[in-house]
Amino acid sequence: MQLLGLFGHPVDHSLSPVMHKAAIKALGLNEEFIYLAFDISPSSLSEAASALRVLDFRGVNITIPLKEKIIPFLDRLDGPARLMGAVNVIVNERGCLTGFNTDGRGFLRSLEENTEMKPEKLKVLIFGAGGAARAVAMALGLAGVKEIVIINRNPDRAVRVAGMLNELGITVKAYGNVPKDIKKEIKTADLIVNTTSVGMVSNPGSLIEGYVSFLNRKQVVCDIIYQPLETLFIKKARANGCHVVSGLDMLLYQGAEAFHLWTGQEAPVDIMREALEENLKENKI
Template identity: 40%
Template structure:
């Protein structure tokens, strides 16, 4: 007799109706031969305690979270992986017989995407644009993988210094620079945009001097819709090697599925599903 039971996963956030993660995860799970379902669940900040109780009650295997839930979920969890503890944010929950453990795959996703593109941040100087949750995770993971120095550039000194301190707490070398309009970037091997600038329908790009970007530099963008942002297009025009946010999202997803299943899913199936999603005109939102 056919087994109709499906293991449940979810993505909690608000608004979440147009997140493309469902098609990506379900494509990967199908390719693994798993009868699992991934649900998009609108969860507001005030509903978070009930959502976590529901995750336990429905015996869901796990969930992803978007901001601001990434930080606010921590008191409701039983344990944190080092990735979540060091960044102070959780984007992936694993449920093991009622014990909930929080992980953060944001930084690892960006690191893996760079490595797949043949870029090793070990020993490199990195300029990090922005000081949100994604910037914090990316900075910490690259520090753990041996980046020589990370320079955090942000308009808010308080937030930028906090990210730099978080990187230093993880054993990395970091400093802060205040973001001034049209500023020239300090010398670096890698530049990472961890701001939402360029996210569809925005057609802008970070307000820097693009004379700072040159051949031999690597430019990475956490924005995944569109995959080729105005920032990356300009960097390519100036001869830089680029790594897009869609690749980062796929690598994050691969890591999350591995946490939930103990098996590595086929990244190609997940990436192809996302690209079809955008080709067909689905309007996604940034994975923050």
């Protein structure tokens, strides 16, 4: 039996075990794989990486605050992980640890599965400039979008993400706070994405409280938050006629990408989604 797992600090509230255990069971892989969660502090990463080799783990998910800190202990990085400087999946091949970042691919697949939108030549507006924003922005940049606008309260982080994207040859604007011409930026965007924590159960609110009237029916609005399943941002966008995509989809599809990397099998996404939704329902989120 091969070990799969989750490394993070803390890991109690992660939904990764929920969907991966459901996938393993659905495909009858209980005799081949077991998925466990491990609370790993940053100071213990060297020992944790050694354990992956010694105990012959097949792989693990990596969550906060370890996505960047784990990199020095790996042997290789795939292209997206190298570009973003962050890892969310590790695969162990005979002691060689390769770091992947499936967040961006997960986001793109959530668009593909829920909309008819093609990234090429789109204008995208992203709220936030953290790790999730980097993943989303880089994936969209590599997919050929025309322009990306980044709005973040920390101007340095916004500029840093913009710098990464400039290398892809696309038009990038970075704002440290809400720009004066926010109305124009929102109205002319094809895709609007919230990658901040605004709207979470612990941080309720809406990013676009005063800008809802600027939205139009041709736009797609995404929120990477999945607790709650429908944020105020999503509710208001839907009420204004926008096509919306919830954060559960990005979570699901980045997990499906990881499952395929570990097992070589297509992930049973319907089963995984059902498990996620049931868990959130049971916890009344």
